[in-house]
Amino acid sequence: MKLRYHLDRKHDGLVVVEAEPQVRNIFVYSQTKNIIRVPLPYIIFAVRYTKNGHKVVYPGIYGSGLHVFCRTEPITKADDRVCFLPTDSRSLGLVCTEHSSDNKSFKSLKELVNYVVTHWWGHLHMVEYQPFGATAWQEAKFENLHKAQWTDAGYFHKALHIQKSYGQPNERKIPSDADFTDLPWPADLEWTAGEPPPCARKSSYDEW
Numbered sequence: 001m002k003l004r005y006h007l008d009r010k011h012d013g014l015v016v017v018e019a020e021p022q023v024r025n026i027f028v029y030s031q032t033k034n035i036i037r038v039p040l041p042y043i044i045f046a047v048r049y050t051k052n053g054h055k056v057v058y059p060g061i062y063g064s065g066l067h068v069f070c071r072t073e074p075i076t077k078a079d080d081r082v083c084f085l086p087t088d089s090r091s092l093g094l095v096c097t098e099h100s101s102d103n104k105s106f107k108s109l110k111e112l113v114n115y116v117v118t119h120w121w122g123h124l125h126m127v128e129y130q131p132f133g134a135t136a137w138q139e140a141k142f143e144n145l146h147k148a149q150w151t152d153a154g155y156f157h158k159a160l161h162i163q164k165s166y167g168q169p170n171e172r173k174i175p176s177d178a179d180f181t182d183l184p185w186p187a188d189l190e191w192t193a194g195e196p197p198p199c200a201r202k203s204s205y206d207e208w
Contacts, residue, residue, distance in 0.1 A: 001019045003015060003016075003184070005179070010051075014048050019040070023040070027123065042072065043085070058115070066120065084150065097116065136148070
């Protein structure tokens with residue numbers, strides 16, 4: 001995955017990471033099967049965090065901790081249009097992660113994002129059956145994904161800003177002129193007390 005955007009403030013922040021198209025198994029609520037194998041477009045994960053000393057904290061659903069959207073092309077700017085995946089359209093992209101993860105602390109931003117995204121892959125999703133349900137999704141091909149009836153979520157920065165989710169709108173906002181070029185993971189958030197400072201370590205967090 002790639003880090004596409006990072007908004008870091010004194011007490012909190014937001015990262016946007018993007019997973020490339022791939023075929024994967026996902027877990028769904030179903031009367032016939034609970035695992036379906038589907039082609040996925042570009043998936044955009046917007047993960048919020050707060051700060052507690054040298055640690056970063058995942059706020060969970062009540063802090064609008066994770067939103068998931070998709071595109072058939074990489075995201076390049078804040079006013080690119082995004083869509084809801086069938087897994088998360090019911091809640092307008094907001095994911096209800098397990099409450100045991102609410103306010104969970106991590107040593108680094110990358111560790112937090114890895115935890116949250118891994119949780120999403122193993123999440124039991126409620127897949128909407130219209131207009132692009134589980135059966136049609138399973139039968140889709142990569143070359144036809146752009147023709148699929150993904151539910152439009154509007155402009156990305158507005159999708160995060162005005163949708164029905166927890167927290168105040170100003171806590172969810174991304175500037176309309178935000179830059180979504182590939183970014184390295186911020187070294188200052190990779191450092192924790194008792195470890196060598198960033199300048200003493202060789203690391204690259206462009207992808208993992």
